Amino acid sequence: MKFHRRLSFLLVLLGLAPLLRYTTANAASYEFTTVDVPNAIATFVEGINDHGQVVGAYIDEAGASHGFIYSDGEVATIDVPDSVGTIVFGINNQERLVGSYVSDGQHGFDYKESRKRPFKPVNVPFTTEVILTRPNDVNNHGLIVGEYLDNPLSNEQHGFLADHGEFISIDVPHALVTSASGINDSGKIVGFFEDAPGLHGFLRENDAFTTLDVSFDGGFSTVALGINNSDQIVGIYQTSTGTHGFIYEDGRYTRFDVPGALDTIATGINRHGDIAGFYQDALGTHGFIAEKIQKPAKGSKLVASLDVS
DSSP states (O other): OOOOOSSGGGGOOOOOOOOEEEBOSSSOEEEEEEEOOTTOSEEEEEEEOTTSOEEEEEEOTTSOEEEEEEETTEEEEEOOTTOSEEEEEEEOTTOOEEEEEESSSEEEEEEOTTSSSOEEEEOOOOTTTOOEEEEEEEOTTOEEEEEEEOOTTTOOEEEEEEETTEEEEEOOTTOSEEEEEEEOTTOOEEEEEEETTEEEEEEEETTEEEEEOOOSTTOEEEEEEEEOTTOOEEEEEEETTEEEEEEEETTEEEEEOOTTOSEEEEEEEOTTOOEEEEEEETTEEEEEEEEEESSOOTTOOBOOOOOBO
């Protein structure tokens, strides 16, 4: 059984690979580490915390999905008991993980290894025929954001915020679809919505929504996926040539691509400005960590200047 994702381009199946570096004249430099879970046919990195730990999922040779946490070069598998598929979407600084699993449907979970019962269920409790819950992120205060479906016929999709067991629905006004993807410690939430013209990112602050649309020529279908405590936002957008990452800060968008990748999906950013996600190249789908460095390393490869608008 596959995990539900409303947007098909987010489902692209995009030891450790060699380190890649690139620098730009007017933008930050990043040191890239490719993360491939051993013996997996695809690896997806979905979240990062301030310690540089990342979480996500991998597909094994039988086609099953398993969650994982990657820390200090080591991978630990996370599987919800009695499930047929697990994916981890978010991690906070206390190593609390949230994600989704499939059993008799798709459900959310909240995981912390030190608890007597590490897995706690996260299911939206509304009386509107909720058929799917997917937590996407958790901040350092334990607030969880995600999405749910509540109509078996139309699969109506909404975002949600869970505050220690209290749930509220998040819906961009007049949107057909809403998903909450990331939350920082100030309670600012990012995500995406769909209306008649297409897909747009959003920032929700104090119940007010700001629409995010990249301003690059040829760019469309903006999706915001992560936000840090400096209000830097990362996500993806589409062009005729594929999927690209972006960074949004102080009203400006910066294009962000893994060097040599066909598609780049930036899913999270921590307080250091390090970015996590996954990418597709000719060999398959790989996770990545892009560590921000202030000065170009000697001998680093100049690929291209990032587009900033």
